[in-house]
Amino acid sequence: MSTSGLTEDELQDKLISEWEKLRYTPKAGEPALPPQLSDFAEKTTEDVMKELNRLPFFMTELDETDGEGGENTTLEALKSLAYDGEPHEIAGNFKNQGNDAYKTKQYKVAIEFYTKGIEVDCDDKVINAALYSNRAACNLELKNYRQCIEDCKKVLAIDEKNVKACFRTGKAFFAVNRSEEASQILQYGLSFDPENKDFKGLLETVIKKQKQIEEAKLKKERELEEKKMKQSILENSIKLRHFTIIKSSRPAEMLEDAKLRLEDPLDHESQLIFPAMLIYPSIDEFDYIAEISELSTPIEILEMILDRPREWFEDPKHKDFTVKKLECYMETQTGGLIKVGKKMAINNVLMNDKPVAPLFDNGLRLFVVPKSESAEWLSKWSKEAALAKRKQ
Known part of the structure; x- marks a missing residue:
């Protein structure tokens, strides 16, 4: 459509004319609204949003129903596609989806994808190690330290020299005040990656913390011993003086x-x-x-x-x-x-x-x-x- 040579008023009239051509005009016996919109005519905004949420593209929360207690067939069809392929392909796909969620800091969502990938139980050790390792990273971010440690153990059972698993285990152990275990796993990691600066920095922090804990422990022991000694001297001094002390059932x-x-x-x-x-x-x-x-x-x-x-x-x-x-x-x-x-x-x-x-x-x-x-x-x-x- 050429608009050259038209004044502003002529251009506006032309656009209105074109719009009128596209406008829906019901014929005899047809609904007043287009079939695509007629179902929403009597619904509230809340009802419309619920309808849209059942469409996978618009979903803001998982809705597995059709709105009437039945199955959301569109969603089920998409879910079935996730399991289409060889086990290692399916597990790899879940890993990639988990990685995408991890990049946007959706750690709980990422854990769900990595868990689904693990549940596939494929025989690809590299993929399985990555799934456990990546789930450990999410658990570390969420401060699920014990679960992080368990995931890292699974990684090391597959790949005994996995640097990331060693480092994450060290951080998790340190976070739950298990400095001795943290020190051991970090020293193990340095045995095959001796120039790793992250390992060295964390190990230095762990050793410093261990030293502080040991010093605090020794100080407490000394204070306890001194307290016992003072109490013993006090009790003996009372005995030497032949003082008698009576305890009332309800003292002032x-x-x-x-x-x-x-x-x-x-x-x-x-x-x-x-x-x-x-x-x-x-x-x-x-x-x-x-x-x-x-x-x-x-x-x-x-x-x-x-x-x-x-x-x-x-x-x-x-x-x-x-x-x-x-x-x-x-x-x-x-x-x-x-x-x-x-x-x-x-x-x-x-x-x-x-x-x-x-x-x-x-x-x-x-x-x-x-x-x-x-x-x-x-x-x-x-x-x-x-x-x-x-x-x-």
């Missing part, structure tokens, strides 16, 4: 994780350090000190605790809470009480063989009572109740 919350320690963990003669609870039974209050020394005296502890704002002492219930007006007591192993001299080092009390004044839950328990109220408090003390309380 702040004493649940209380620990004794030596000032110098490696010297059993250094001072023992432990927490202390000062209990004021006459006013139903207490104080907690995270650490005191076994050489501390009650007067030193009281002076530290009573270093308080003036307002605290203005409270009537605290009027007798001065160092001179307070008395200190410790509970004995049998549930009784002993008075503790305020200038006596705590360890002198703890080392007594009779009566035994123990530590409770690894901490010192010191009862502090004003002198004016001590007689009444002592008269109400019950050994049986004290012993029962330890079991509650």
Whole structure:
């Protein structure tokens, strides 16, 4: 069709005329739409897309039906073509399709093609080795490390000097922290490909990691041994002092994780350090000190605790809470009480063989009572109740 010499309006009229000639015009008794489109006239966009998806060329997801529960014959015909030929040709075809998928990073799709090729079970060792090797590469990309290793083993069973299989096995072993196996397979690969830079680089990384793991292991072992030794020294230091420790069934919350320690963990003669609870039974209050020394005296502890704002002492219930007006007591192993001299080092009390004044839950328990109220408090003390309380 020549358009030379026509104005723009004449050209537009001519194109419309040509289009009208091509337009579908129904004859008497024919449908209003062309037969190719009439089936879609009453369908939604979603329905149309479903129809198109059943055509292999337009498929975005596998649909093996004809839309009515039957078989998608077009798809089945194409699938049957994949198995047309000799076994090695079929396996090779699947390998090539897998390679195409791998190039576009569709690793899961590629695995499916390589798997189908393997399932053909052809007798061509080269093709089979390539199928396993390529599937291993996909599994490595997808971080399916154990499956990668298994595929590489299959490759090496066919071709014992397959460089790629050795390298991929090394990477997979290294990824799952099996450095020893990674080192072995990489050294094996270098035995027949000694100048391979990739092998050398990965092996160097593996060896470095092995060294770090070994150093960390040795450090942990040394720390464990040192911890055991310190614990042994601590236990022996307690025995040498004849200290008794009683564990309550339900210790005070702040004493649940209380620990004794030596000032110098490696010297059993250094001072023992432990927490202390000062209990004021006459006013139903207490104080907690995270650490005191076994050489501390009650007067030193009281002076530290009573270093308080003036307002605290203005409270009537605290009027007798001065160092001179307070008395200190410790509970004995049998549930009784002993008075503790305020200038006596705590360890002198703890080392007594009779009566035994123990530590409770690894901490010192010191009862502090004003002198004016001590007689009444002592008269109400019950050994049986004290012993029962330890079991509650």
